[in-house]
């Protein structure tokens with residue numbers, strides 16, 4: 140079971156109006172907040188910003204940088220965290236580092252926690268290698284790899300019992316230990332993240348992170364998400 144989770148901690152409450160206000164200030168003589176009671180509804184602002192900022196790919200994306208959303212991403216393999224953390228513009232992270240925590244690994248070693256809750260292994264099935272060649276990841280291979288994870292957890296437990304620090308002992312744990320993080324991102328950077336990590340050649344589990352982000356984006360900024368889905372989603376349309 141994959142167990143991946145993406146939950147929303149906080150978000151700008153009227154994101155499409157915020158984008159509208161920023162866009163409107165660009166060409167307004169007055170101070171836009173003073174006209175707040177005349178701003179169109181959140182829904183109407185969605186239509187307006189799609190029409191004036193997004194349709195036609197004019198590149199006027201700055202107003203989309205004002206609203207932001209804070210996600211709690213959980214149970215993803217370390218490799219996904221590493222890849223998502225390469226994004227640095229308009230996005231900020233706090234990641235469980237395994238320098239201070241390791242109790243869950245010890246609990247898995249003791250049989251108190253399911254080993255699969257601590258380490259991620261791909262499901263049994265067919266995959267492609269980087270040359271496009273298909274191969275099968277079998278039940279037997281997966282069971283063997285799970286046993287390896289359990290063995291590593293036991294060795295980790297032994298090191299901690301011998302007085303070794305978590306920061307030191309983490310060096311022997313399998314690469315795809317599951318990790319949790321908090322990630323705040325503005326709407327423009329969120330679309331860029333989806334551009335790069337939702338496309339077919341992104342790591343499968345990074346695509347799953349995007350699958351889990353998607354419904355939150357859709358309910359947060361429906362008009363923008365709808366435009367994104369029709370025009371950019373999974374199309375490898377990359378910003379420069």
Ligand SMILES: Cc1cc2nc3c(=O)[nH]c(=O)nc-3n(C[C@H](O)[C@H](O)[C@H](O)COP(=O)(O)OP(=O)(O)OC[C@H]3O[C@@H](n4cnc5c(N)ncnc54)[C@H](O)[C@@H]3O)c2cc1C
Nearest residue numbers: 225226227228229230328331332335336340341342378379
């Ligand atoms: C399929 C795939 C495979 C990858 N493989 C590897 C790999 O093997 N090894 C590896 O190290 N990385 C790899 N990467 C990471 C990639 O090189 C980028 O670092 C990562 O995707 C972050 O995206 P970004 O540069 O668009 O940064 P973001 O922070 O998302 O930046 C947004 C945009 O801001 C601009 N920008 C940001 N920083 C700069 C800058 N310093 N200078 C100029 N403009 C900037 C760019 O226009 C950029 O697109 C891979 C990415 C993908 C999608």
